Amino acid sequence: MQELKERLQQAWQNLKAQEAEGARAQEIYAQNVWPLLLELWRKEPQVYPLRETFEVSIHTLGTSPEATTLAALGLGADEVYVLHTPESRRYLSQLQQDLGREVYPIEIDKSDVTRLYRAVGEQVRKHPGKKIALDLTSGTKAMSAGMAAAGYFLQRVHPSLRVAYVDNDAFDPALRKPVAGTEKLILLPNPHEVLGDLDEHLAQEFYGAREFSKAADRYQALRRKTGQGHFEVYAALCEMYQRWYALDFEGASSNAQRLLNFLTQDAYRNHPLNRHAQRLKEQKEGLKAIVALLQSKNFSEQKGILWLTATLLQLGDERRERQPVSAALYYYRAFELLLQHRLAVRGRSDDEPNLSPEEQQHLRQALSVWLGKPPEQIRPVQKLGLLESIALLCYLGDPALSRFSDSDLRGYQGMLQSRNKSLLIHGLEVSKKGDVERLQQFAHRLYQTTREEAGLAVSVEPVELV
DSSP: OHHHHHHHHHHHHHHHHTTOOHHHHHHHIIIIIHHHHHHHHHHSOOEESOOOOOSEEEEEOOSOTHHHHHHHHHHTOSEEEEEEOTTTGGGHHHHHHHHTSOOEEEEOOTTOHHHHHHHHHHHHHHSTTOOEEEEOSSSOHHHHHHHHHHHHHHTTTOTTOEEEEEEESOEETTTTEEOTTOEEEEEEOOHHHHTOHHHHHHHHHHHHTTOHHHHHHHHHHHHHHHOOTHHHHHHHHHHHHHHHHTTOHHHHHHHHHHHHHHHTSGGGTTOGGGGGHHHHHHHHHHHHHHHHHHHHOOTTOHHHHHHHHHHHHHHHHHHTTTOHHHHHHHHHHHHHHHHHHHHHTTTOOSSOOOOOHHHHHHHHHHHHHHHTOOGGGSOOOSSOOHHHHHHHHHHTTOTTGGGSOHHHHHHHHHHHHGGGGBTTTTSOBOOOHHHHHHHHHHHHHHHHHHHHHHTOOOOOSOOOOO
16 A cells, blocks of 8 residues: 555656646646546545445535545445536546446536535435435535535434545645645534534523423533533523423422532533522522422411412413413412412311301302302302302401402302313313413412512522523
């Protein structure tokens, strides 16, 4: 091999010594230099950083086919597709002769980047699972730029796809050719792998769409690809909200602590999320309060109730338009939690209300008015549903429930009674849009009153990423 390289170098020096110009120089190159260069690349292609073997290669072809030939030899693909223009069609036969094999030509206009995108995309789709390389060396600037853009876009779906071009260490301006023996095929690094810009953009989009699990996966992938630790901080944030919104409060609380541990490290003191450190601390305390409530099952724990209710209302609000049945269940449970809390602070329980005769009589009268039934048709109350809880709280002088008039409650009673008939509870009824909106308003109104009474700042909204 060393002898071949020396012969190539000598042939190049002989060409330069003859001081041939123009067509004569090109003729000498074709006769004496190119055959040796071709033989060298057939035996030992110069590929950087390491040679890889591909199953399919797709090339652009310009008016200097030598570079395309070298690229095809360096890539070593069994199937070679060549995007050529009407002007460069005449070089196809030379290309095939030099390669010693048939190539598959695809004609495009030299400036039709759309056609180039389509042609490359079609070939990639026709070869699923195969290792593919795109060579952008030859052709017009538009063709090379189009090939690069297509390649880097397609790498999102086909990460094994590579983009390559033939470079050189020295160029002879008189001959308008690389100095023979300095040519090398460069396999370009995937910018998505090195920089992660597109991955980061996609992660941000997933985050904005509340697809926290997908966003966390993107950020973890970015951490592995780029080695940049600040992406792991974002991943911890996403994992916290993913578990929180999945009602895994213990897991979310653990993630919140991990996130804050990151932000207190010197390496991350300038991290963008530190702008929201105070709010994240409040959210961590809110999650801690929810976990304490779930463990104690004490409905009088105001902080836990408010944070849990705010979470359910948030989930309901996010699903109100696209998943109204699910949204209604979140609203129902939020409303019920608030009623259970307001009963608990007055020493009452919805399961064991321990109603006095006077309270029993008041509940039957209130339900008679709200339901439009004679009192004798109202059975004695054993357990408190939503309407019964409201009636008892009104009797006990609860300031929040006393704000609702009988006409308000008559309007709400059908909606509240339909809870157990819901398709996702015991029945086959689907919540109507109007009912969901009224339920949302009712639950939010009671929540706001309870939160104002407590004087607590509660925010379950995800923080901004910047």
